[in-house]
Amino acid sequence: MVKFDCDYMQGAVPEILTRIASINDEQIDGYGFDGYCDSAKSKIREACGLPDADVEFMIGGTQTNMVAITATLRSFEGVIAAETGHIYVHECGAIENMGHKVISLPSHNGKLDPAEVKEYMHKFYADETYPHMVMPKMVYISHPTELGSLYTLDELKALRSICDEYKMLLYVDGARLGYGLNASNTDVTLKNLAENVDMFYIGGTKVGALFGEALVIKDKNLIPNFFSIKKQSGAVLAKGWLLGLQFDTLFTDNLYNNISRHAIVMAEKLRQGFIDKGYRMYSDSYTNQQFFILKKDKIEELKKKVSFAAWEEFDSDHRIVRFATSWATGEEDVEELLKLI
Amino acid sequence: MVKFDCDYMQGAVPEILTRIASINDEQIDGYGFDGYCDSAKSKIREACGLPDADVEFMIGGTQTNMVAITATLRSFEGVIAAETGHIYVHECGAIENMGHKVISLPSHNGKLDPAEVKEYMHKFYADETYPHMVMPKMVYISHPTELGSLYTLDELKALRSICDEYKMLLYVDGARLGYGLNASNTDVTLKNLAENVDMFYIGGTKVGALFGEALVIKDKNLIPNFFSIKKQSGAVLAKGWLLGLQFDTLFTDNLYNNISRHAIVMAEKLRQGFIDKGYRMYSDSYTNQQFFILKKDKIEELKKKVSFAAWEEFDSDHRIVRFATSWATGEEDVEELLKLI
C-alpha cells in the first residue's frame, strides 16, 4: 500500500539514527543542558540571522504552541488565528485549556488577511466596551498553513506592522517550515521570516526528525524562566540531548533544506500529474500538502491501493482529499499513485 | 438627563429594601443556609414546576455562567454559543479562563439556528479527526438574547432534541428572563422553558434586585458539591440571605412578572414611538432592549439630553443604538425621549 496520509509516517533521516547510536554510551547531562543542544542552538541562531535569540527545543507541535503562546499572554489576553488554524481547530482546545481564547478570523486559503486583522483591531479598540472583551495580544499564523499555502513577504511585513501598531506579538507555527521555505515560488527565507516575527518554531517531527521542534524567540528576555514553564507543562525531556542532537544534524550541511526540497519536488510532480489528468485543485498549494476535489466513487476505488486523507464533503458527489509528501517520499510511490488516478 | 443606557442603573424594587431593613438586626446563619434562601428556593421551584430542582443563588451573571458552565464540562469539552452570545463576546474570556472553548455559530438576530447546530454536530462526528477537536457538550443560549430577540417554544424544543441526540446540555442565560417571559408575543412560559432545558438562571440584577441571579438546575445531581465549586470560584456570599431574601420577595405576589411587564409596556411605547417617526429598527425586539439605526448627527444631538448606548457603525452615516427600559423606567421619561426624536 502506497501511503500519502501525512508527513510524519516514517522515522528519521538516517544521519540522525546514526548519531544517536554513536553517542548511546556517553553520559550526558539532563534537561537540555548539554553540548549537543548548545551546538544546535548556535547553528539555528546563525541560520536565522539572530545571534541573540533564545532557542528552546520542544517535543511536539501542540506542546510548542501551547507553551509559547500561553507563556506570553496575561489571563485576559487572547490570540488571533485563522478559523482553519491548527490551534483553533485541531489541538483539542489546548490554548483554551491553559486559559486563553483563540479569536478566529476568516481563512483565505488557510491564511489570515492582514487587512482583516487591521480592521478587527481597529473596531476592537473603537468599541468602548472592549475592557469586557478578550484583548488580542498575539497573531498566530502557520507557514505553510494547514492548506499548504504560504504567506508572501509583503503579507508578513503587513502583519508585522499591524502587530507593532497594536502592541501584539507575531508568532509562526512552523510545523512544516522546511516545506514552506523550499517551495519553488516563495519569497520568504528563514532570515526574513525571523526578521519579521517575534517567535516561530522550526518543525522537526514532520521534517526529518524522529520528533522535536525548535522554538526561536527573537528577544531572549521575552519569556523569563522558560525552563520552569516548560517543566511545569510536562514538556521537558530528561534526555534533552535527543532533541539537540537531531537539530544539530538537521542544521549541518544544509540537511534540513535538502530533505525539504525533496518533498517539494515530489509534491510538484504529484500536483502536475493530477492537473494533467484534469483534476480540480481545492487549494493552490506549492508545498508538500496537495488538495484535490475527487468524486466519491473514485476515492473508494483509490483507497484500495493508496492511503490518503479524505476530508470533508465538497458537494454531494465530491470530497476534498489530501496527499502529503515528505522528506521520505519515494519517487516510485508518486509514480504509482499517478498511474492509479 | 433621561437615561436609557441599560437595565441595571437603579437600585431595587422598594419591597426589597424594606425587607432588608426589617431583618437587619437578626442573626442569620451564613453562606445561604438560612430560612430566607429556603423559602425563595421553594417559591422558585414551584414557579418553574420543578419540585426536585436545585436552586443556587449567585451574585452576578458572568459568575453564574462561568460556574454553571464550567462545572459541567470535562477539560476537552466546549460550549456552543451564537457569535453574539454574552459568553463569547462580553465576559472577557471567563469561560476560556476556566479552560473551555466557546464554539461560535452564526447569530440570527442574536439567536442560534437549531438547524445549524444540528448540522455542526453532524459534521463534527462525521470528521474522523474529531478526537483532536474540542467536543461540544453544551448549547448556551440567552433568552432574551443580547439583541432582545426571543426563542419560540418550537425552537427551544428543537434545541432540546438536538441536545438529546448528541448528549449535550442545554443552558439558558436568563439575565433578562423576566423581560422575555413577559413579552407580548412569546409562547415561552417559565414552566415550558424549565421543562425543555437542563439549567437556566433567572436574572435578578437587571430585574428588580440590587444584585443576584437564581440558577435552576433541573437534575439536582447534575453538579455534585456545588457549594465547594462556588466557594472555590469566590462566588459564595457570606451573608447569603441577602440573595434569598431578594428572590423570596420577587417571587411573592407575582412581583417578578409584574415589574417585568412594566418594562415591556415601556419598551413597546418607545418602540412604537420610533416606528411612528419613521426610524428603522436594527433588530425586531419585543423585549426591553430596542435597537434602532440612527444618523450620526442625530445621535450627537440626542446625546445632549438623553443617554443611551451607541453601538457599532451601521454604515458611514449611521450607527446602531440601543435604548433599554427596565422595571424602574418612568413613563414620563419615555415620553420625553419620544418628544426629542
Next chain:
Amino acid sequence: MVKFDCDYMQGAVPEILTRIASINDEQIDGYGFDGYCDSAKSKIREACGLPDADVEFMIGGTQTNMVAITATLRSFEGVIAAETGHIYVHECGAIENMGHKVISLPSHNGKLDPAEVKEYMHKFYADETYPHMVMPKMVYISHPTELGSLYTLDELKALRSICDEYKMLLYVDGARLGYGLNASNTDVTLKNLAENVDMFYIGGTKVGALFGEALVIKDKNLIPNFFSIKKQSGAVLAKGWLLGLQFDTLFTDNLYNNISRHAIVMAEKLRQGFIDKGYRMYSDSYTNQQFFILKKDKIEELKKKVSFAAWEEFDSDHRIVRFATSWATGEEDVEELLKLI
C-alpha cells in the same frame, strides 16, 4: 438564642441601609464608574496615606484573594502562607484552581515567623534544582490572623525586608482589618500597614457592610487592566456603586474604626469573663475572635443556649471553641454568655 458563631451574621450598620435607600431611584453608571466609588476611593487613599494607590472594590474575601494574588503571579510562581492561612485551608483551593501553589510554612499562633520565611527563601535558592520548583513570589499574611493574633510593626517590617531581598510581594488579607487596627495593644496603624506592604484589603463584610472589601494596591501600575481581570473572574458588580457607597459611609466620620472598636470592647469583656472563671485560652487573641479550651460536656450544655463554633479536639476531653464578637454584638448578649459559663 445568643449567637457568637461568627462576625458576619447581621446586616449592615444603619447608616449604610439609609444611604442605599436614599439613592435607590437615582440612575447611576454601572461597573463602579460612579461618584460614590470615586469618593470612597479618595477617602480610603487618604486614610492609608497612599495618594497614588489604586483602590478596587470587590464583593467578598475569597474573591479578593483569588483575583489579587493570581493577577500578580506568573504560572510557575507561588505564594507563601502560614499553614493556618485562609487561602491554604478554607478557600477550597481557589488559588490552586487559578493555577498557583500555596506554599505553607508553620503557623505560630496563626502567624508566619519572618525568620522562617527568610530561611525558606535562603534554602530555596541554595538548592540548584530550584528551577524545577514553584518559585515563591508573594508572602500572604492575614491581619488579624485566623486565630485572632496580630503582627507587630517589627514583624511587618521584617517581612517587608525579606520580600525586598527576594523580590517578593507582601500581601495582607484584611477580612477583619478593623478589628486588628483597633485592638488595644497593637502598634500597627492603617498608615504603617499601608507603608510596609504591596497590597492589602480592608474588610467590609465582617466589619459593618452588607458585603464588600476594598483592595488597596500601593503601586497603581502593579496590575494593569485590573477591570478586565475582575470581569473575567465574575467579580464585577453591575451596580458597583453599592460597594462604593458602603465604603464611603464606613470611611466617613471614622465610622469604620468606631464600630470596630466596639467589637474589641465586647471581645475584651468576654475574654476577661472567661479568664476570671478560670478557662484556658487556646490562642492569645486581643481581637474579636476569642478561642478557649472547653470540656466537651460543658460545650454540649452551653450549646443549648448559645451558638458558637466548636473547632477541633484539643484532647480526648476538650475541644477548642471560638466566640466571635462584631460591630453588632450587644453588650447584654456578652453578659448573658458570661452568666452561662
Next chain:
Amino acid sequence: MVKFDCDYMQGAVPEILTRIASINDEQIDGYGFDGYCDSAKSKIREACGLPDADVEFMIGGTQTNMVAITATLRSFEGVIAAETGHIYVHECGAIENMGHKVISLPSHNGKLDPAEVKEYMHKFYADETYPHMVMPKMVYISHPTELGSLYTLDELKALRSICDEYKMLLYVDGARLGYGLNASNTDVTLKNLAENVDMFYIGGTKVGALFGEALVIKDKNLIPNFFSIKKQSGAVLAKGWLLGLQFDTLFTDNLYNNISRHAIVMAEKLRQGFIDKGYRMYSDSYTNQQFFILKKDKIEELKKKVSFAAWEEFDSDHRIVRFATSWATGEEDVEELLKLI
C-alpha cells in the same frame, strides 16, 4: 569522569536502537494507533495480570503525573502526597497549574504513613467546614520513593483500604518502578502492585528507554476520552510507535527486569562499599539511589573525579549526597568510585 548524578544520563538499551533502525523506513500510522503500540500494550497487560486495563504511552514522568492525576479530579478535589513527593516538590507546580492542590503529609523516609493518611481523612470529614476545603480524592505515592525507599505489600494494602473507605483513587508514580520491583528485599511484585492500585506508570525514561512511560489504568473506563485529554496537554507523540516499540522491546524476554536487576546489583555493591568504609547512610535504600552523609571537604575532593548529586546540608560540616546507578552503570565505575572514597 565517573558519573553517578542520575539514572537518565545514557541513551537506551541497544535492543531499542536496533529496532528503531530496523523499521525506520516503514510507513506507520500516527498517534499511537499502530501495531507496535498494540503489541506492547498486550505484553504489559499480561505482565500486570490486568487483561482489561487501559495502557497509555506517555513521553515523560511529569507529563504522566499531570495528565493522569488531573484527568480524574473535579475542580475542588486534590491529591495527597508525601511532602517529599515529586509532584509536591519537583514538578514546578504542574498539578496546581492544572488547577489542583497537592495536600502534603509528612514523609517517613520518603513514604506516606498509612495511619497518618487515615487520621487525616478522619479529621477532614469530622470538620464541619470541610465543604470549604479541598477534598482529597487521590493518594499519590512513588515506588521507589524519591529517597529510594519501598512500600511493603502490607503498606500498599493499608493504603488501598483507606482509599476504598474514603472513595479515593490510589496512584503510583513508577518512574523507577523496575528498580523497585527488582530490589532484593521487596515483597511487592508487578502483579500485586497492579492489584492494589487504580493507576500507576511503568517508567521507561530511567529504565532502559530513550524516553517514555507506560501508564496503566486498571479500570479502562476511569478516564473516558483519554486521547483528547492527552492531545490537549501536548502529550501526544505524532510518531507514537516510538513509544510502543520501546516498551514492546522492554517487555520482551524479561528485558525490563533484567536491566533493572543489574542496576540493583550495582547499587548494592556501591552501598556495601560505603558501609564498609564507615560512611553513614541518610536513607535506608535498597534500590538504585543511595544516599550518604559526607563531610563537605570529602565532597569537594571527590567531585574532582566523580560527579554525583550534592543535596541539602545535613549539619554545618556534612551534606547529603546521592549516587544513582542505572541499567547502564558499569561495574568498573562502581569499583573506581569505591577506591576514591
